[in-house]
Amino acid sequence: MSESLIDADIRQARTLPSRFYTEPEQFNRLKSVFSGWQFAAHSSELDAHTIQPLEHIEAINGESMILVQGDETRCMSNVCTHRGMRLALEPCTKKSLQCRYHGRTFNLDGSFRHMAEFEQVYNFPDEGDDLPQFPLKQWMGMFFTAQGEAMDLPWDMLEERLGFLNPESFTHDETRDRDHSVDANWLLYVDNFLEGFHIPYVHPELNQALDSSGYVTETFDGGVMQIGKAMKGDVKFELPTGHPDEGQDIAAYYLWLFPNMMFNFYPWGLSLNIVVPVSHNTCRVLYRGYVRDAELANEGAGSVLDTVEDQDQWVIEEVQRGMESSVYDRGRYSPTKEQGVHHFHRMLARFLTPQEP
Ligand code: FES
Ligand SMILES: [Fe+2]
Numbered sequence: 426m427s428e429s430l431i432d433a434d435i436r437q438a439r440t441l442p443s444r445f446y447t448e449p450e451q452f453n454r455l456k457s458v459f460s461g462w463q464f465a466a467h468s469s470e471l472d473a474h475t476i477q478p479l480e481h482i483e484a485i486n487g488e489s490m491i492l493v494q495g496d497e498t499r500c501m502s503n504v505c506t507h508r509g510m511r512l513a514l515e516p517c518t519k520k521s522l523q524c525r526y527h528g529r530t531f532n533l534d535g536s537f538r539h540m541a542e543f544e545q546v547y548n549f550p551d552e553g554d555d556l557p558q559f560p561l562k563q564w565m566g567m568f569f570t571a572q573g574e575a576m577d578l579p580w581d582m583l584e585e586r587l588g589f590l591n592p593e594s595f596t597h598d599e600t601r602d603r604d605h606s607v608d609a610n611w612l613l614y615v616d617n618f619l620e621g622f623h624i625p626y627v628h629p630e631l632n633q634a635l636d637s638s639g640y641v642t643e644t645f646d647g648g649v650m651q652i653g654k655a656m657k658g659d660v661k662f663e664l665p666t667g668h669p670d671e672g673q674d675i676a677a678y679y680l681w682l683f684p685n686m687m688f689n690f691y692p693w694g695l696s697l698n699i700v701v702p703v704s705h706n707t708c709r710v711l712y713r714g715y716v717r718d719a720e721l722a723n724e725g726a727g728s729v730l731d732t733v734e735d736q737d738q739w740v741i742e743e744v745q746r747g748m749e750s751s752v753y754d755r756g757r758y759s760p761t762k763e764q765g766v767h768h769f770h771r772m773l774a775r776f777l778t779p780q781e782p
Contacts, residue, residue: 430774435767439755445773446610446748452705455612458684458776459486460573464699465500466492467715468566469596474516475533478503479570481711484701485685488572490559493522495533500559500570505529507540512556522556531556566593578647578682586650587678587690589665590717595694601714603731607738609745611685611700611708612773617741618679618687618698619649619765627736634659635676644768651765653677660692660721681765683772693721696730706745710734 432438445451463482471477471494479490479500489503491513503512510526521538522531530538535556543549562569564580565588607614617623621640625632639654655661655676662675678690687698694717701709712734716722747753758767 430777431767431770433771435758435760435764438758438767438770440758440766441612441755441770441773443748443750443754446612446745447705449705452610452702454777455773456486456702458773459702460571461575461684462562462569462571462578462682464686464697465490465561465568465570467595467597467713468563468568468593469715471498471568473518475518475520476513476522477516478511478513481699481701482570482572484709485699486572488559490570490572491522492561492568492570493533493535498561498563498568499533499535500561500568501535501556502559504556506537506554506556566595576647576683579645582645583648583650583680586669587680589668590662590690592690592695592715592717595715595717598694598714598716598719601696601712601716603710603712603734605710605712605734605738606703607708607710607742608706609708609738609741610705610748611702613741613744613748614700614708614710614737615681615685615769616766617737617744618681619651619769620763621651621653622759622762623740627740628733631733636674639673642762642765644764648680648682649765649768650681651679653679662692681769683769691721693718710738 431441445455463485465479465482466477471492475494477492479492483489489511490500491503493499493501504510505512505524505526507524507527507529510524512522512524512531521533523529527540529540532538535558537550537554559570559572560575565584621637624635625637634656636654636656641652643650643652652670653676655674659676664671664673664675676691680688680690682688685700685702689696689698695715697713697715699711699713701711703709
C-alpha cells in the first residue's frame with residue numbers, strides 16, 4: 426500500500442520524498458486531491474451580487490463554477506451547455522444568465538430558459554441543457570463547494586471550537602486581500618503552515634506574541650487544528666463558559682482543511698489563506714480578510730500578518746531550492762512538533778495510486 430510511504434508511527438517515519446516537490450509528474454499525480462471541498466465565499470461577499478464566478482476554484486482544479494443567489498444559494502457550472510462558452514466573466518446582479526456567444530439564457534436556478542433558432546431541434550430542451558449543479562455546504566457563514574466526491578469533515582466538532590466567534594457576522598475587508606506568487610511547490614506552503622516549530626527561528630516578531638511552550642497541534646480526519654497561546658497581558662479570545670478550551674489564554678486558532686485551506690482565527694477576525702497549485706515549483710497564495718473587531722486588528726498574534734507572510738515565503742522558496750539537491754531526499758519528523766506535517770503527508774499518501782512505493 427502506498428500509505429506505507431509515510432509510516433503511521435511518526436517516530437519511525439520519513440518525510441515525503443523530494444520528487445513530490447520537484448517533478449511535474451508527481452505534481453500532476455496529486456491534482457486529484459483538489460476535487461474535494463473548496464472554500465467558495467463568505468456570506469458577506471454574496472450580498473452585493475446575484476452571480477459570482479469562483480475564479481480561484483477554477484485556478485485550483487480547473488472547474489469553472491458560479492455561485493448564484495436565486496430563491497436559494499446554489500453552486501453550478503459556469504459553462505454554457507451549447508458549445509462551452511464561459512458564462513459569467515465577472516460578478517453581476519442580473520436576474521438571468523445569458524451566454525455572450527450565441528445568446529442562450531438560463532434562470533438563476535440553472536434551468537434552461539431560452540435559445541433562438543432551436544425550434545427545429547428534436548427533444549429540445551432536455552435536462553442536459555440545464556446547468557449542472559455542484560454540492561454546496563454552508564458552515565459558519567462560509568460556503569464550500571466540491572467538484573467531485575468530497576470527504577466528510579467534522580464540521581460540528583470545529584463549530585464547537587470556533588462557533589462562539591460567530592464567523593457568519595464577519596465582514597469581508599478587501600484592504601486585507603493579497604494575491605502572492607511564490608516560487609515553491611504548493612506542498613511546501615502547507616507543510617510550513619502545519620508546524621509552529623519554525624516560529625522562533627523564522628518569525629521573531631510573532632514569537633514575541635505567542636507563548637511557544639503552550640503551542641498545541643491536534644489532528645483530525647480532513648485537517649489539523651493548531652492553537653497558539655497568548656503571552657501574559659496580550660490580546661486573547663474571551664472564551665464563553667463551557668467552551669472546550671475554557672480557562673486558557675488563546676491568541677489564535679489556526680485551522681487547516683485538506684488540502685489547501687487555512688483559516689486563521691484571531692480576536693479581530695479571520696485571515697484566510699488559499700493555496701493555488703500552479704506548477705511543480707510555483708504556487709499562488711490568496712489571502713482574504715474577514716473582520717470581527719477592527720480595533721483589535723493591530724494587536725497580538727494577528728497584527729504582524731504581512732511580515733509573517735514574507736518570512737514564510739522566504740523560507741519555503743529556500744526549501745524549494747534545497748529540494749532540488751541530488752543528495753537530499755527525505756528527513757525525519759519531530760514527534761512533538763511536527764505531528765501536523767506528518768498527518769498531511771499520510772493523507773497525501775492515501776491519494777497516491779499503489780503502483781509507486
Ligand atoms: S456557447 Fe453559449 S450560446 Fe453558444
Ligand atoms: Fe510561518
